[in-house]
Amino acid sequence: MSTGILRLQGLLMPQGPAMPFISAATARSPLPPPASSPTIQPPLPSPVSSPSPPDSPTHSAPTLPLLSGNAALTKICDVTDYPAECLATVAPLLAGEINPISVLKIGIHALQKSFEVATAVATKLIDDLSTSAVVKDALDTCVESFDSGVADLNDALAAISGHDIGRLSTLLSATITYSDTCEEAFSEQPHLESPLKEMDQHLDKLASINLAISASLQWS
Numbered sequence: 636m637s638t639g640i641l642r643l644q645g646l647l648m649p650q651g652p653a654m655p656f657i658s659a660a661t662a663r664s665p666l667p668p669p670a671s672s673p674t675i676q677p678p679l680p681s682p683v684s685s686p687s688p689p690d691s692p693t694h695s696a697p698t699l700p701l702l703s704g705n706a707a708l709t710k711i712c713d714v715t716d717y718p719a720e721c722l723a724t725v726a727p728l729l730a731g732e733i734n735p736i737s738v739l740k741i742g743i744h745a746l747q748k749s750f751e752v753a754t755a756v757a758t759k760l761i762d763d764l765s766t767s768a769v770v771k772d773a774l775d776t777c778v779e780s781f782d783s784g785v786a787d788l789n790d791a792l793a794a795i796s797g798h799d800i801g802r803l804s805t806l807l808s809a810t811i812t813y814s815d816t817c818e819e820a821f822s823e824q825p826h827l828e829s830p831l832k833e834m835d836q837h838l839d840k841l842a843s844i845n846l847a848i849s850a851s852l853q854w855s
Contacts, residue, residue, distance in 0.1 A: 753834045804849060
């Protein structure tokens, strides 16, 4: 080989360390994707009870302002021995003008309803096969007394309409005795406890309230 050719080869193929062989496939291979950083979730808030929604307003017919602010009704009930029971009984049913007669009428109707409820309870006990004969006898007395109470209260409403204060007082006085008559029917028997004791106490209070309010009436 001639010297010129050797010189040319030296220029094309320089002396030095061999370069690593890189294939075309290797050159085209994509780089592995970078490792994704873990998503950091924000700390969850501590559990807190949700506030209760506000109570929906009731749409009952307006009848009475707050009890503590109703001076007229409070004054009427204060003449009784049970002013708190008087307010609790009359206030939910009162509508319109507040005066002793309107309050008394509501009290009479409330007592009538209570007599009817007591009669229903006594009748159910009488019909119960497990009720002893001696208890049934006492309950029969109670039912008769309660029925008399309802009748007297109907007459009392008529007496109010007729402005008959004397008859009204007599009828309302009688209604106090009916719960006592019921309890006495049980107390006459040794070791016999009345199943209507609490109901009779309630009847006695309502009857007393009505009688006290009637005594304060001033007929025009």
